[in-house]
Amino acid sequence: MSLTVWILFQGRSLRAQLGRVLRRPDLGDMNLCWFDSRKALESDLMKTAWDPAGTYPDLVILHQTALWDKGTDLIRRIRILHPVDYLPLKASPSSSDLLRARDQGAFDLIQLPATDERLYQAMARWTRARRYLAARNELSQTSIDRYFRLLGSAAPPAPPLPMPGEAGMKILRELYGLCLQYPEGLTMREACRRMEASSYTLRRYFKLLEQMGLIQEISHLTGARGRPELIYLPYPP
Secondary structure (H helix, E strand, C coil): CCEEEEEEECCHHHHHHHHHHHCCHHHCCEEEEEEEHHHHHCCCHHHHCCCCCCCCCCEEEEECCCCHHHHHHHHHHHHHHCCCEEEEEEECCCHHHHHHHHHCCCCCCEEECCCHHHHHHHHHHHHHHHHHHHCCCCCCHHHHHHHHHHHHCCCCCCCCCCCCCHHHHHHHHHHHHHHHCCCCCEEHHHHHHHHCCCHHHHHHHHHHHHHCCCEEEEEEEECCCCCEEEEEEECCC
């Protein structure tokens, strides 16, 4: 699934930094829409937020400048018609800024200047949580709790695994194709049987698919012999 992100920014250096972070392949497919925040908030973008037939983002990243009130008004307008997540970026935020961002539904607040890693941590949490939610038509209390844990956990993510060579990519594509044959979840045991490979070998490829945002390791189930068993759920292509 592709996630649409509106980025309202000021300054070339901030755009370059956000571009580096948001285009990391392990964050998955994102449709990035860039707006100069000062020009956008004084233009027809505000009118677009009132259009019932408009195309709305999944996330707005808002560089909080002197146009704080107009920026947060944009968030409010969109939310009248469409649920949207919100990530403010602000230099020297105060405690009242933090409380205000919380009350407006921000899932995080990042102080500028920020490191690439801090921005990546926020986006990795958001993309994992959104893709987890999108893969579920019905929610249990367990899945609701899991969503908020994914969104709220600020633990630094593990360093991304390097992509394999040509032979490894062939295995990766074959394994993902196999996952798509099991929309309710593919167990490690079944994957080993179908791929004729060991769990040690396939574990890395499953991690790569999860890193790419294509599958989700959803739980440990009890196997036929009473042992914990991994299961992988594919996201819809």
